[in-house]
Amino acid sequence: MTPYETNRWQGVSAVALLAGGVGVVAGSPVVLLVGVVGVAFAAYARSGSPPSTDVTLSRSVSDLDPAPGDEIRVEVTVENAGDRTLPDLRVVDGVPGALRVVDGSPRLGTALRPGKQAMFAYTVEAVRGEHAFDPATVIARDFSGAREREFEVKNDTTVACTPELSATAEDVPLREQTTRHTGRVTTSEGGAGVEFYATREYRRGDPVSRIDWNRRAKTGELTTVDFRQERVATVVLLVDAREQAYLAAAPESPSAVEFAVRAAGKTFAALLDGGDRVGLAALAPENLWLAPGAGDHHRAEARELLARSETLSRTPPEEPFYSTITMRWLRRRLPTNAQVVFFSPLCDAYAPEVARRLAAAGHAVTVVSPDPTTDDSPGARLAAAERTRHLRSLRAGGVRAVDWDTDDDLGVVLAHADRRWRS
Known part of the structure; x- marks a missing residue:
């Protein structure tokens, strides 16, 4: 958070001294006055104090456990917690890279007096996964704009988007590679089931319900009906x-x-x-x-x-x-x-x-x-x-x-x- 120069007033001193010298040599009060004003601006820029970094940030999210595709409203409040006015304050929120901003802007530019707050809001679209917000980046400048500080303000916020496991509109077509347990996949084997498979000669112990009684009445033979197993x-x-x-x-x-x-x-x-x-x-x-x-x-x-x-x-x-x-x-x-x-x-x-x-x-x-x-x-x-x-x-x-x-x-x-x- 060491303050550094923005170079906004770079060259002003040289121009001011040049104008002052020309004014003295030429005996022009107007040119001399321009030089004096320039020197005053340069002196003011150099004598300004570094901006304060006493800034707090809070973040409110409308839904911390959304479904994929849901739109989430994010509200960010920035407060000047120091005792000096911040004349030029710029904030960029740490939006997770996977979340797309669909409305508003995660940026703010404002000025704040001590104890005052500013709020901005934006909307992001939820996607699957756990998304942690990065610290917000804050840039504060002094009144002259000659010095600024860039720092981060952290506020832990995590959005966890876990999609429900919803089934497809139709059953998933599977192939005939199954276990020995009864289920829904039809096989090429006969036995108990609901779909007709074949008939065979009656064997002792076959269920009475699977005997083909129509054929028994016509031919006198005992046969058993096999169904396609699932x-x-x-x-x-x-x-x-x-x-x-x-x-x-x-x-x-x-x-x-x-x-x-x-x-x-x-x-x-x-x-x-x-x-x-x-x-x-x-x-x-x-x-x-x-x-x-x-x-x-x-x-x-x-x-x-x-x-x-x-x-x-x-x-x-x-x-x-x-x-x-x-x-x-x-x-x-x-x-x-x-x-x-x-x-x-x-x-x-x-x-x-x-x-x-x-x-x-x-x-x-x-x-x-x-x-x-x-x-x-x-x-x-x-x-x-x-x-x-x-x-x-x-x-x-x-x-x-x-x-x-x-x-x-x-x-x-x-x-x-x-x-x-x-x-």
């Missing part, structure tokens, strides 16, 4: 959070990773509501793993991870990504009967390779790919064509792949894909 699925949602996945259609648009995290939250809720066992993982420099499970506590753990994990940050990671080590780590943790839903923009060659490796290891893989590409330039169109090629190669290899235009609702996109796969 089982519980074990699913791991894998989010591509490598640096290469942080792509966006425009600088102000959410990245593909942000869309992937939102989709993972909706998918997690839908599967959990359907009775399946669900887990979370990330393809990133920092490991993230939540083993498949069920129940309210498991839902709360997933909600916390998706909202606040540094692995799923809104900004690209700075640490290097080691593909071999990460794949080995992931495959050791994946249950043998788990299927994988992989969220990735598929904009580089490694992402589809991950899907193919997991499929080769015996896991049923479905890729949900948020599309961050545009057609604004030849380079952008080339990137879009490359991504389309990756999608086609996965489908040709037997891996289900959903091309998700993020302007469309995810539930509707999955429903259309499911109808296409069933046809």
Whole structure:
């Protein structure tokens, strides 16, 4: 907080002395007076005392636990707690980098007498994660503006935006890779269920309710009706959070990773509501793993991870990504009967390779790919064509792949894909 010169009056002394000398030599009282006034201004600027730093700041936030997309009003009050007037006071609030200001301004310029306050307000849009406000930056100048002090005023304020895990509009289409527990995924096995599968010869001990009495009346033979069994699925949602996945259609648009995290939250809720066992993982420099499970506590753990994990940050990671080590780590943790839903923009060659490796290891893989590409330039169109090629190669290899235009609702996109796969 050491005061420093603003150089506002730099050169005034030299000009004043020059004017005074010219006035004396030329015998011009007017020019001499200009020189005297200039010397007086220069002397005043040099003799002024440094501005006070006795400033306090308080911050009020309308909602400390908002939902994503909510608008939060922030009110900041600045007070001159000293005994001297602050003739030129400028304040810039420490808005977290992830919060976008949508109304008002987080800046203030004013003058404050001792004990007086000034207030300014602005509105930010909430996004997932925990956002701590930085200290406000304050610049105070003296009356002449020749000296100023820049310092920070701290007021601890944190906004925690934790999205609810709401399900998609439709059930998530899963593949036939299940446990032995009864659930909602239809299998190719006969047994107890609701959908007709086949008939077979009666065996001692078969339930009477499953005997085909119509055939018994017609032919006299005892046959048993088998229904298509439904089982519980074990699913791991894998989010591509490598640096290469942080792509966006425009600088102000959410990245593909942000869309992937939102989709993972909706998918997690839908599967959990359907009775399946669900887990979370990330393809990133920092490991993230939540083993498949069920129940309210498991839902709360997933909600916390998706909202606040540094692995799923809104900004690209700075640490290097080691593909071999990460794949080995992931495959050791994946249950043998788990299927994988992989969220990735598929904009580089490694992402589809991950899907193919997991499929080769015996896991049923479905890729949900948020599309961050545009057609604004030849380079952008080339990137879009490359991504389309990756999608086609996965489908040709037997891996289900959903091309998700993020302007469309995810539930509707999955429903259309499911109808296409069933046809």
